[in-house]
Amino acid sequence: MNKFNINNLDLFYGETHALKNISLNIPNRQVTALIGPSGCGKSTLLRTLNRMNDLVENVKITGDVHFDGNDIYQDSDVTALRMRVGMVFQKANPFPMSIYENVAFGLKAQGNKSKDEIDAIVEESLRGAALWDEVKDRLNSDAFGLSGGQQQRLCIARAISMEPEVILMDEPTSALDPIATHKIEELMDELRKKFTIVIVTHSMNQAKRIADKTAFFWMGELVEHNDTAELFNNPVDQRTQGYVSGEFG
Amino acid sequence: MDNVISTVRTSTLPEKATKKRDWIATGFHLLFLACAMVGVLSVGTIGWFVFHEGLPAFQQAGVAQIIFGQEWLPPALFGIGPMIVASLISTFGAVIIGVPIAILTAVFLAELAPNWMANIVRPAVELLAGIPSVVYGFFGLVIIVPMIETIFNIPAGNTILAGIIVLAIMILPTVITISETSLRALPGTYKEAALALGASQIYTVFKVLIPAARSGIYTGISLGIARAIGETMAIIMVMGNAPAMPGSLLEPARSLTANIAMEMSYATGIHSSALYSTGIVLLVFIVLLNSCLLYMNRKRTY
Numbered sequence: 001m002n003k004f005n006i007n008n009l010d011l012f013y014g015e016t017h018a019l020k021n022i023s024l025n026i027p028n029r030q031v032t033a034l035i036g037p038s039g040c041g042k043s044t045l046l047r048t049l050n051r052m053n054d055l056v057e058n059v060k061i062t063g064d065v066h067f068d069g070n071d072i073y074q075d076s077d078v079t080a081l082r083m084r085v086g087m088v089f090q091k092a093n094p095f096p097m098s099i100y101e102n103v104a105f106g107l108k109a110q111g112n113k114s115k116d117e118i119d120a121i122v123e124e125s126l127r128g129a130a131l132w133d134e135v136k137d138r139l140n141s142d143a144f145g146l147s148g149g150q151q152q153r154l155c156i157a158r159a160i161s162m163e164p165e166v167i168l169m170d171e172p173t174s175a176l177d178p179i180a181t182h183k184i185e186e187l188m189d190e191l192r193k194k195f196t197i198v199i200v201t202h203s204m205n206q207a208k209r210i211a212d213k214t215a216f217f218w219m220g221e222l223v224e225h226n227d228t229a230e231l232f233n234n235p236v237d238q239r240t241q242g243y244v245s246g247e248f249g
Numbered sequence: 250m251d252n253v254i255s256t257v258r259t260s261t262l263p264e265k266a267t268k269k270r271d272w273i274a275t276g277f278h279l280l281f282l283a284c285a286m287v288g289v290l291s292v293g294t295i296g297w298f299v300f301h302e303g304l305p306a307f308q309q310a311g312v313a314q315i316i317f318g319q320e321w322l323p324p325a326l327f328g329i330g331p332m333i334v335a336s337l338i339s340t341f342g343a344v345i346i347g348v349p350i351a352i353l354t355a356v357f358l359a360e361l362a363p364n365w366m367a368n369i370v371r372p373a374v375e376l377l378a379g380i381p382s383v384v385y386g387f388f389g390l391v392i393i394v395p396m397i398e399t400i401f402n403i404p405a406g407n408t409i410l411a412g413i414i415v416l417a418i419m420i421l422p423t424v425i426t427i428s429e430t431s432l433r434a435l436p437g438t439y440k441e442a443a444l445a446l447g448a449s450q451i452y453t454v455f456k457v458l459i460p461a462a463r464s465g466i467y468t469g470i471s472l473g474i475a476r477a478i479g480e481t482m483a484i485i486m487v488m489g490n491a492p493a494m495p496g497s498l499l500e501p502a503r504s505l506t507a508n509i510a511m512e513m514s515y516a517t518g519i520h521s522s523a524l525y526s527t528g529i530v531l532l533v534f535i536v537l538l539n540s541c542l543l544y545m546n547r548k549r550t551y
Contacts, residue, residue, distance in 0.1 A: 093441065
């Protein structure tokens, strides 16, 4: 059962051919890691899945991306897509609002929930992001008062408040210290039970620890895609072998 | 051994260079300080001068008589109540009309407009800032005043409403430019985060971007208010200048600034002092305005 089917996807930023003929399936309720050196296109691919690339000027996309069987580039309702496909960014990016307002933001934007419903979902989401116990007494204080790791978990809470089916994570721990990273990885282990997770990571060890499937990208190409253990232990391609053994990248 | 090393390290040449650099640094420091003091001294001097000249009128006529007095009949009566009302209403009206237009324009320029269109609108707005106020007055006199006469069927269109419209246009460039700058200064991550949650672009603008940029927008608004309340020439040309309490927006009125500008050339003695006391009232309004701004821009605690 696949959540996303990506077929022959090409993406150009102006003249730059950023993604070259990518075909990849993303299985439901598993963690798929996208790895590769900087500039290999893994973040770009992630951003095609919730159409965040639409914000960039001069982007041209060919090929198709099916989400539960529907082509997301034919179906024009971007808003509905983004409600079902949440995203957590590289750098924690809470809004300049209170902790409560941050988590409630998406629900209020949706505009069809009562105050009590929102209260309940905010609590549930913060619990889901393992942040509730740390913030329950100061829900109305500024989100910027939280530590970096807490802010990132707040962003995860904000994403899961929408009850999405997929969560895209763009190097979510690269700005965090090892302890905060460990907490987020533990959290992802919980989240995989309910959500499909696609994570871009620079850390091969992180991919090994958390991912069911791993895809290796190189210069805009998808070089190899396999079960994580297979990819790291028995890489088929020379380039994959070189990268996972730390020879380059 | 220690001695040798220390001698090498403190050779005389670098020390001299250091001293010279210190001297230059001190010189620049004083220069910067002197420049900064020009502004402070100017404000101090103007404040002292206006208060010094205006106080005799307050002493003779009484504060209440001047501020709440309805009759302006120099050299007997010096009530500037009508002018305070005229200044406040014309400024307030200009803000009510001008600020929403300006903020929406700023959002359009910063977020929505395609580049080619922003490149037409922005210079047009900046040009608006450079037009002398006498030209605004002329524009008001030729276009807005007759328009008001036709629409409301009144004999003279020189009214508070005409003043409000001209002032609303005059504050646009200030508010637009500062609001747009502060919207553009926001980190792109706010917009990204909101859109990724499925919020629409308009919802993002009103619920995330404008609130996040609000301190810059407040600054723009308060500079706009300062411009409106201090505007003189255009107001004299379109507002009719009758020193009586206006009964409606369709009656002429005289602003504080117009009062000073029109009579200063021939006023003497206590009359002149009364005009300075008009200036005192104007200064107090500006100080209050800035205090409000400081209060609103204090770090918000949730």
